[in-house]
Amino acid sequence: MSGPLQGIKVLDLSRVLAGPYCTMTLGDLGAEIIKVELPGGSDDTRYWGPPFQNDVSAYYLCTNRNKRAITVNLKTKQGKDIIKKLVKQSDVFIHNFKHETIERLGLSYEKVKDWNERLIYCSITGFGNTGPYNKLAGYDFVIQAMSGLMSITGTEKSGPVKVGVAISDVLTGMNAAISILAALNERHVSGIGQSIDLSLFDSQVAALVNVASNYLISGSIPGRLGNEHPNIVPYQTFEAKDRDIVIAVGNDHQFKRLCTVLNEETLAEDEFFRTNEKRLENRKSLVAILSVLFKQKTAAEWQALLNESGIPCGPINDMKSLFEDEQIEARDMLVEVEHPEAGIVPLVGSPLKFSRTPTTIRRHPPKAGEHNDEVLRELGFSKADIVRFSQDGVI
Known part of the structure; x- marks a missing residue:
């Protein structure tokens, strides 16, 4: 049974968490995802740990299923030719390079839209492509601080505390998936693509919801309430x-x-x-x-x-009691995937439940460049081309 996004092709130049979370979501929904890294692998999460399972990072495993992986040296002419061929066949292009970096690589929206006018182009950065902070690097911890989230998290005794997961990244990944789906829908009417400019900062500010509204209406700066609620008791x-x-x-x-x-x-x-x-x-x-x-x-x-x-x-469950809870099994929120290096890997299941076109896990989180030969042959390159690319450091 096909997923609701079967037939959609996504070219994924993102790494770490926000972008990969977005593309994993699209992949679970049936889209074809091609994950692009530099030769040798440039997604930092491949090396973040412990824990590792047979030298494969648990962090990397959490957001990279349902993808094929290739490696491309984006600074070489041959590498750019490979990306150009992929762009021409893709519906979506997603990256999380800083604005000046993507410009320097020759992969800005203004450039790639000439290769494919139907392309949905999604940029994820810390602070967006405009504004005084547009050149700053954005990491989740910094965003949690600057967005005001840490000012309302914790207690007066504890001081400011970050959320225990990289929530700004996750929220941005979700917003990216929503935005891409909306742009794909609009393309049915207009016939052309568009660019999407997403930032961790914007996503986290928007997620302040009632706390931000409370301040904007009252002018009163909220404090840290710990486990209490600012508007409801008990x-x-x-x-x-x-x-x-x-x-x-x-x-x-x-x-x-x-x-x-x-x-x-x-x-x-x-x-x-x-x-x-x-x-x-x-x-x-x-x-x-x-x-x-x-x-x-x-x-x-x-x-x-x-x-x-x-x-x-x-x-208040810890991880052990959570994953032993019968609700987890009933909702298929714990799944197992066979990985060629790590063996049988337990992963968190998809929260998206469909009556006719369910999400599926069709591919394990790939090794860097695992699908170089497969994808390049599909693009029309010969075996000799691929060997030469490898020898020249193109892939």
């Missing part, structure tokens, strides 16, 4: 008899049901706690009361009672 962790549990009461009806489960119905009618607005005003008093109550039972006991009453809650 919406945080509580210490049960054995371990912490997350309670997420989203409205007044849920709060009333929570009070019933706690055998404290009078709390729901208390003028200080009856509405969410009042609970925000009297957060400390309410949390102090609830903290005592939640210590009376184990987290599992509370979870059973709260789930039965339709009150959102959950345990």
Whole structure:
């Protein structure tokens, strides 16, 4: 069964996380992805670790399935000829070079659109191709700091804290996939491609959502609330008899049901706690009361009672308990792929679920240049050409 993007060809000159996450998503959806690196392999994540499995980096494995890999020296004339041939056959071109670098390589949108006017061209950088920061390198940690995310993450005691994954990269990869799909759809009408300018900074600022809106409307600079919510109470962790549990009461009806489960119905009618607005005003008093109550039972006991009453809650899983959770198996969120070097590799499954055209894993995360011969022969190069390219350092 084909994926929803079967027939779409993507030329991927990106590396590390944001771009590869985007192209893996497109590949899971059925697109053909050709991953281009410098001879020897230039995606830094190939060497990031530990852990490694048979010398293959776990980091690299996480975002590079469903791709074919070739190596091309972009500074050589023959290398540029190879890229030109690939561009002519592609629907999408994606890279994460800085603006001046892609210009120097002769692969700017203004250049490559002359080779293929239907091409969707996606550039991913730290700060975008315009503005005073357009020449700065952008790494996730720096973006989390500059975007304001770290100012609201952690507690007043801990100080600013980054999110535990490179969330700015992941968000940008998702935005890239969304933008590419939108541009492909528009191409059905116009018949021509266009360029997409994405930045980690923009993506992370946009993801501040309600926190940014709270500031823009009120003018009040938000602090670090730790596991508390700036707009909803109670919406945080509580210490049960054995371990912490997350309670997420989203409205007044849920709060009333929570009070019933706690055998404290009078709390729901208390003028200080009856509405969410009042609970925000009297957060400390309410949390102090609830903290005592939640210590009376184990987290599992509370979870059973709260789930039965339709009150959102959950345990704080570590990676071991997460991947042992029956929901993971039920949703196919843990898959195995056979790799020629690493052996059987466990990977996180796709979150995208389709009724007729499901996502599939058709290819293992490739070695650098693993498909040089295959792809170059498809482009019309002879075996002798390929041997010469290898000897001359073109591939």
